[in-house]
Amino acid sequence: MSEPKSSARSPSAPKPALEAVMEDKTGNPLRRALWLDALDRQLRPHLPPTLATRCRLANVNGEHLVFLVESPVWHAKLRLAERELIDAARSIGLKVTKVTIKTALAPPPRSPAIDNRNGPHAVSAATHQGLRDALACFQDPKGSKT
Numbered sequence: 001m002s003e004p005k006s007s008a009r010s011p012s013a014p015k016p017a018l019e020a021v022m023e024d025k026t027g028n029p030l031r032r033a034l035w036l037d038a039l040d041r042q043l044r045p046h047l048p049p050t051l052a053t054r055c056r057l058a059n060v061n062g063e064h065l066v067f068l069v070e071s072p073v074w075h076a077k078l079r080l081a082e083r084e085l086i087d088a089a090r091s092i093g094l095k096v097t098k099v100t101i102k103t104a105l106a107p108p109p110r111s112p113a114i115d116n117r118n119g120p121h122a123v124s125a126a127t128h129q130g131l132r133d134a135l136a137c138f139q140d141p142k143g144s145k146t
Helices: 017-023 025-046 072-080 082-091 125-138
Strands: 055-061 064-069 098-103
Touching: 025 055, 025 082, 055 098, 064 072, 064 082, 072 082, 072 098, 082 098
Parallel strands: 064 098
Antiparallel strands: 055 064
């Protein structure tokens, strides 16, 4: 007997989702976001420590670095560090001539390294109190066991 011929391709292992998205043209925004995040991590050490936790690189638009800050106070402090940022950006190959700073109404998103400074499972005091209150709802008010 002859074996049946199959026009199907040989089975291949499925690609991880991130790899599949990055291969396609639709992955361009994701690639840009990853690139901006990498630049942010390179530029952040050139800022004073208190300022580095209060701002985030939002975009590189031609010769402009665009940063987001939490409030006008941090806007002014970042403006004072503008020369250091331009020098740092040039040292990593960007042809930057200006820093644009925008104040966001909500705090800028933080990198995981900053968010996890109290540990990956840090919980706020308000969350602890909410859990205690919820647990109290399930307890017998008389304290007796049935």
